[in-house]
Amino acid sequence: MKIMVLNGPNLNMLGTREPGIYGVATLQQIESNLKNTISSSRYELEFYQSNHEGNIIDKIQNALDNEVKFIIINPAAYTHTSVAIRDALLATKIPFIEVHLSNVHAREPFRHHSYLSDVAIGVICGLGAYGYTAAMTYAVKYLQQQEG
Ligand code: DQA
Numbered sequence: 001m002k003i004m005v006l007n008g009p010n011l012n013m014l015g016t017r018e019p020g021i022y023g024v025a026t027l028q029q030i031e032s033n034l035k036n037t038i039s040s041s042r043y044e045l046e047f048y049q050s051n052h053e054g055n056i057i058d059k060i061q062n063a064l065d066n067e068v069k070f071i072i073i074n075p076a077a078y079t080h081t082s083v084a085i086r087d088a089l090l091a092t093k094i095p096f097i098e099v100h101l102s103n104v105h106a107r108e109p110f111r112h113h114s115y116l117s118d119v120a121i122g123v124i125c126g127l128g129a130y131g132y133t134a135a136m137t138y139a140v141k142y143l144q145q146q147e148g
Contacts, residue, residue, distance in 0.1 A: 001044065001067050003043050003044070003071075004047075005031075005045065005046070005048070006048055006056055006071060006074070007047075007049035007074050008079070011049055011076050021101075034047065034132055037140075056075070056078070057085060057088045060085070060088040061092065069095075069143055070095055070139040070143055071095070074101070079116060082115055097121055097123070098114065098122075098123045098124070100131065101128050101131060105125070122138070
């Protein structure tokens with residue numbers, strides 16, 4: 001059983017990309033933190049980043065056949081534009097948390113709207129890389145509770 005972490009465009013550049021906004025942790029460091037967080041549970045981590053909307057949608061669709069029980073997603077700029085990612089998440093019905101490194105509500109108005117938030121279990125923003133760890137801790141608890 002897997003927990004999948006999806007990252008959208010430009011997040012491959014974390015570490016050097018606008019560090020004042022997104023922090024200095026690289027995506028590899030975030031992935032290794034999450035491996036530690038999940039290691040004491042019986043779930044496996046699947047970690048993926050793409051700069052292409054269709055690839056992210058394919059990953060979400062394939063999650064169903066791939067034993068993915070929970071999704072943590074930072075859709076990056078697609079948060080504010082993608083009806084298609086919303087529809088893919090709704091189609092699979094896999095519970096998910098939306099994560100943003102920055103506090104999108106304290107930034108430009110076009111970042112205040114998300115196509116995902118109203119259908120997510122929860123939204124974490126503004127906590128930097130820790131937001132992924134918090135989401136993962138919750139996901140493990142949520143799944144353990146579901147299994148009783
Ligand atoms: C982001 C916020 C988005 O508005 C932006 O386009 C990103 C990253 C964040 O993690 O803070 O690329 O999702």
